[in-house]
Amino acid sequence: MSGALGISARLAWRNLWRNYRRTLIMLTAIAVGVWAMIFMSALMRGMTDQLVRNGLHSLPGEVQVHHPDYRADPSVANSMPAPSGSLLAALQAPPVTAWAARVRVPAVIASERESRGVTLLGVDPAAEQALGSLPAAIDSGRFLADAADAGVVLGVSLARKLDTGLGKRVVIMSQDPDNDVADRGVRVVGLYHGRMEGLEERYAYIGRDALQALLGIGAQVSEVAATADDYRITGQWQPGIAAAAGSELEVKAWTELDPYLSTMLRVQDGFTLVFMVVIFAVLSFGLVNTLAMAVFERVREIGLMQALGMQPRMILYQILQESLYLLLLGLALGNLAAWLSIKPLERGIDVSVVAEGMEMMGMGTVLYPALSAQDMLLSTAVVVILGLLASLLPAWRAAHLDPVRAINRQ
């Protein structure tokens, strides 16, 4: 058997180069197809990546800890104690790279002319900065100095709608744990630009300690957000935080907190697979044609091998092996081309000409293609599996040729 496999391998390789022009054309087609699969997947992965990251910035944190009733009723009554003991230890241990405890309550902000409902975030600026959840840019004024800062930072868009501005006073109103109105006049110390306009209108920032004092909740917070700087590995460390938090607190990963984002990721993976299959389905017509021609040209030779005692299954194997060599060479070239073309673009592709559309999709104006080993492996699997399946027909036909007719073919 090993001898037959050896001669099959030798014949497959040499036959591949008998019509080298046809082989090179098919090789080029496979390589371009593989390149297109990986390049487009990298672009799509980059887009999804950005979408998820932007989504996580507004979430923020890949894991959040809440009072069990907070998500159903995000009022101050459903606050939780600031992290301590085992939860604090878990938050300070790898892979967690940063965490922040914040007060997050629905509130109304009123200027002299307008009022708007917002989500008021009482934050510790240093912790939020480590978490990467600060606004994208300060338009004017400053961000909060520390957790005790009693100034308010509004989004540019919100300030415009409130018809207020930097240095002016606004009134913030919310409910304390006794359902009484807690209000206070504060000065606008800064205006920020959000990653998206919707975020600018939704969030207003104030020092955590100042908000806790306004609401009368002591050191209680609404949520603790933590990050490990990689949203794909959240499942690995979220259970540890949950165990440390105990049953009295609810610990959720971003995939549960924002099912839309996690669905986007799954859709993207599915779409990548469909995209690859479609590209290769088109390519497979060329592959089948190439192999069918190769078999057609070698009918007498195949008949001769059958007459000499080569088993039909070994002839099938030989044609499949020829196809496999072609596919593997195409894959190697395609992967190399993809790597060479994507690596220089990982610093970003400027797509500002379609900035509005990109923002509507929740993305920025620079697209970062993400070369993924998973996509390269997936494209390899798709090409090899579908390629061999497509090659089965010409190979089966070759293995089942009538040797007498084959040898006598003119």
Added chain:
Amino acid sequence: MSAVNCEAVCRTFRQGEAEIRALDEVSLSIEPGEFVCLSGPSGSGKTTLLNVIGGLDTPDSGAVSVGGQRLDTLSRGELAELRLRRIGFVFQAYNLIPVLSARENVEFVMQVQGVAAAARRAVALELLAAVGLSGLEGRRPAELSGGQQQRVAVARAIASEPALVLADEPTANLDSHSAAQLMDLFEDLNRERGITFVISTHDTRVMGYARRLVRMHDGRIVSDQAQTPQRMEEA
């Protein structure tokens, strides 16, 4: 036990509306070590009979045995195995695999059989030398003359020491000198190694080599007689 035994073998082909009876109740028994020539005009059924004996074609009726083994009881794979182990083929033309060198062509059957590389290489070189092709081992078929290609095919046919060699018009594309060399080689192999030869031909000089001459016409055996062999130069 006969090397080959055919009993009332029939084989019919369709050509459009017409039905051609290529073999019509052919019965033939060949003993081990015989040197048999099948002769007759084109279309007399020689090639079909060789194909049926070699398990390449299946008769419509009748029975064929090779070395006591009934071919109609064998699967496609078992027939391939029988050809691999017991039968050597030499065809009229297109005998070699173009992408293999002369040595690799001779080694082909042995390699499929699983013979170790060193052993099959030694046998191939010895046989190529025996058929007068020393020094041409590395050449591909396209770089060899027709006669040289046929000699490579003969070397391949006997490399695995089959009990039976079936040769279909082996000299048809050869000049008379190459044909004589090839037939001398067949005769030597028959005499020295006891290999049974069944050769189809309509070349009277080739028939001279046979110790048994079977004449066919319209798919039937019309005569079957022993004769004293004569080498081509003497014919």
